[in-house]
Amino acid sequence: MPNPSFPSLMRPIPACVVMAVASLSQPAFAVEPFTIGDIRIEGLQRGDPGSVFGALPFRVGDAYTDDKGAAALRALFATGLFKDVRIDLDGKVVVIVVDERSFIASVNFSGLKEFDKDQLSKALKDSGIAEGQPFDKAVIDRAEQEIKRQYLSRSLYGAEVVTTATPVERNRVDVTFTVTEGSVAKLRDIKISGAKAFSESTLLELMDLTTPGWLTWYTKTDRYARTKLNADIEKIRSFYLNRGYLEFDIKSTQVTISPDKQSIDVAVTIEEGQPYVVTSVRLEGDYLGRENDFRNRVRVEPGQPYRGDDVTATTRLFSDLYAAYGYAFAKVEPRTELDRKTGQVVLVLQSAPGQRINVRRVNIAGNTITRDEVIRREFRQFESAWYDGQKIKLSRDRVERLGFFSDVAVDTNEVPGSPDQVDLTLNVTEKPTGSLLLTAGFSSADRVSLSAAIKKENVFGTGNYLGIEVNTSRLQRALQVSTVDPYFTEDGVSRAVEVYYRTSKPVNAIGNVFSLATPGASIRFGVPFTEVDTVFFGVGAEQMRIGTSSGVPLSYLNHVSIFGNNSVAFPLTVGWAREERDNPISPMRGRYQRINTDMSVFGDMTYARVNAQYQQYFPLFNGRYTLGINGELGLGYGLFNKPYPVFKNFYGGGLGSVRVFEQNSLGATDVTGSYNGGTRRLNLNAELYVPVPGSGNDKSLRLFAFADAGNVWRDSSVSVTTADRERGRSGNLSDIRASAGVGLSWLSPVGPLKMSYGAPLRAFQGDKIQRFQFQIGTAF
Structure with a gap:
């Protein structure tokens, strides 16, 4: 009787295993060698006979032996195409009898919502589950577990996967994964115990994971x-x-899921230990004879509590300084000497520079559209030169600043057999750099209007910019073509060319319509003087044509009386800009400064126009908050005893100026009620960005509070009436408007979106108030 304690021993043994074992063992009755007269294959339904003949170690006319038969079985099993193989002998005919594995005819999914079908199909194909592959139940089972694991990564703990294999003709199988996703398991409770020096709420605020809140549907932090x-x-x-x-320590972390797999509780137990104060910092090791240079980079202050961030910053600064001297693999290890009785610690920085490194080659990877030269010309670390960490970081920042890539990283790889050489690989991930906008509309004023805009930051991978805008509205028509070549010369001198023709038929406050036409062209060059400073200069030509209908505002009629209906200007441009922000689109820290001067000394309109701007961003509270300030000043003057052209006036109010006040509504008006702007402008802005409650440390969605002040003033030579003075249009700083409010900033797929709602803090009679405003663009 079989032993019931070992039921597994009584399972039937597959025929393929019996045949394989029998073929590999010494047969009881050896076959006498003979010459093979023919080879016949039986049982083959779908496969190619050539795959069988190709695996056999013998051919017709060869001598058949037991060893060759065993080798043939091993080779056929190794192909993975057959569940069972045996060899029969019919006289001098060798008969190969095979039992094919089923092949996968198709892979289907049912019930998918959280994942894309193509995404899962690709993942399974990499695992050997795809159309045309052999059907293997073990591989299918592993695929089930992998799909479940993917659902677990998205907190769908109740997900179930059932695999159905349906046989079809020609020994094939349709594989269907039926998924029941269930509901997302939410964090019901998070507890931290063992904290004494700090409250539990303080520690919970540090975590990105949160319990469900009013915004967690977007952040998914629950x-x-x-x-x-x-x-x-x-x-x-x-x-x-x-x-x-x-000596802080995490004693335990417990994660508990509810029986219905819909709720999760997290409990973390900590042990704080005692705080330590730094008494001294000691440097040990080789500092290249520049110990004072390194000591000046120590961020740890004796007498202050030990700060891990300061230690990390110090080791990074040491490594950067070593790298600047060519030592790419310097090791800087902090060590602490604790005195538990007094709560004091001595920080020891142990450094070893290693060998000075030379850069053999700089490689570019990941760019499928952008040409190598567009990236290489931003690199400041050259091949066959000493490794310089500062130049490598600058190179990475310059490539990232191009705006063509979503991710930029530099890898340093040792050269085998050359310990003093490395290869640098710049890995980039390209992102879309173009936009196409098509709009169509119908109104009683414009009838049918069409507009189109094509903008491409990286045309054909050359790094050049090309923009084309067309508007066919009856009241607003425009054609504009602009292009920028950032490397017009090998030295990095940029060239920007713009050609435009615009016509408009504005409506003044009385309701009359008048016509304007502005053709023009300009060319501008930018010369980089340092890595952050650029000087611009250029020349342009433009014409202003004013219709003579009765609806022309008084200020425009005055312009016609002095300059004529068709006035021409040839402005010369000189400017300077310094860019030190970490991100021009959504800056968190850094500074931006610019000053730009336009001067027209030839033509009908002669004038000078100056614009200056200063921006500064300050990270607060470990980078969770950001304070931004902005200041702009604009001045315009007429030259050669001619007045300043009204078309070059500055405008204020609204987005990019003083929010809450309607766009371009600040400044004086004429007798027709038209807003003319002014020859002087001042804008002062401040914004404080804070995380959205419930969004953790997400920087793409933030709240902000703002305060704006500013105005525009007309030429001081214009007399001021009592009515203008009462309306805050006296032409001096007492006319300043101010506002404050709150808003939401979102880095949307179409660009930075800002919405604000506020109230005027200082307004005058007749001011147009617009409390809610929004914009898509850069900061301020």
Whole structure:
């Protein structure tokens, strides 16, 4: 009787295993060698006979032996195409009998919502599950588990996967994965115990994971993920290390899921230890004879609590300084000497520069559209030169500043057999750099209107900009073509060319329509003087044509009386800009400065126009908050005893100026009620960005509070009436308008979107108020 304690031993043994074992063991009755007269294959339905003959170690006319038969079985099993193989002998005919594996005819999914079908199909294909591949139940089972694992990563713990294999003709199988996704498991509760020096709420604010809130439908921070929890735990650890708790420890982390797999509880137990104060910082190792240079970069201050961020910053500064001297693989290791009785610590920085490194080659990877030369010309680290960490960082920043890539990273790879050489690989991930806008509309005023705009920042991968805008509205028509070549010369001198023709039929306050036409062209060059400073100069030509209908505003009629209906100007442009912001689109830190001067000394309109701007961004509270300030000043003057042209006036109010006041509504008006702007402008802006409650540390969606002040003033030679003075149009600083409010900033797929709602803090009679405003564009 079989032993019931070992039921697994009583399972039937597959025929293929019996044949394989029998073929590999010494047969009881050896076959006498003979000459093969023919080879016949039986059982083959779908496969190619050539795949069988190709695996056999013998051919017709060869001598057949037991060893060759065993080798043939091994080779046929190794192809993975057959479930069973045996060899029969019919006289001098060798008969190969095969039982084919089923092949996959198609892979289908049912019930998918969270994942894209093509995404899963590609993942399964990489695992060997695809149309035309052999059907293997073990591989299918692993695929089930992988699909479940993908759902677990998105907090769908109740997801079920059922695989159905349906046989079809020619020994094929249709594989269908039926998925029941269920509901997303939400974090019901997060507890942190063991904290004494800080409150639990303070620690919970550090975490990206949160319990459900009013905005978690967007941020998805209430979805549990092990990687996110580990990252949050490291934030808590860093928080304590930055306050001197060197012996801080995570004692346990417990994650509990409810029986219905819809709720998750997280409990973290910590042990704070005691805080330590730094008494001294000691340098040990080789500092290349420049110990004072390194010591000046120490960010740890004796007498202050130990701060992990300061230690990390110090080691990074040491590594950067070593890299600037050519030592790419310098090792800087911090070590602490604790005195638990007094709560004091000595920080020891142990450094070893290693060998000085030479850069053999700089490689570019990941650019499928952008040409190599567009990237290489931004590189400041040259091949066959000493490794310079500062130049490599500058090179990476310059490539990122192009705006063509969503991710830029530099990898340093050692050269085998050459310990003093490295290869640099710049890995980029390209992003769309063009936009196409088509609009059509119908109105009683414009009838049918069409407009189109094509803008491309990286035309054909050359790094050049090309923009074409067309508007066919009856009241607003325009054709504009502009192009920018950032490397017009090999030295990095840029060239910008713009040609335009615009016509408009504005409506003044009384309701009359008048016509304007402005053809023009300009060319401008930018000369880089430093890595952050650029000087611009250029020349342009433009004409202003004014219709003579009765609806022309008084200020325009005055312009016609002096300059004529067709007035021409040839402005010369000189400017300077310094760009030091970390991101021009959504800056968090850094400074931006510019000054631009336009001067027309030839033609009918002679004038000088100056624009100056200053921006500064300050990170606050470890980068969670950002304070931005902006100041702009504009001045315009008429030259050669001629007045300043009204068409070059500055305008104020609205987005980019003083919010809450209607766009371009600040300044004086004429007797027709038309807003004319002014020859002087002042804008002062401040914004404080804070995270949206419930969004964790997400920087793409933020709230902000703003305060704006400014105005535009007309020429001081114009007399001021009592009515204008009462309306705050006296022409001096007492006319300043001010506003304040709150808003929402979102880095949307179409660009930075800002919405604001505010109230005027200082307004005058007749001011047009617009409390809600929005824009798509850069800051301020």
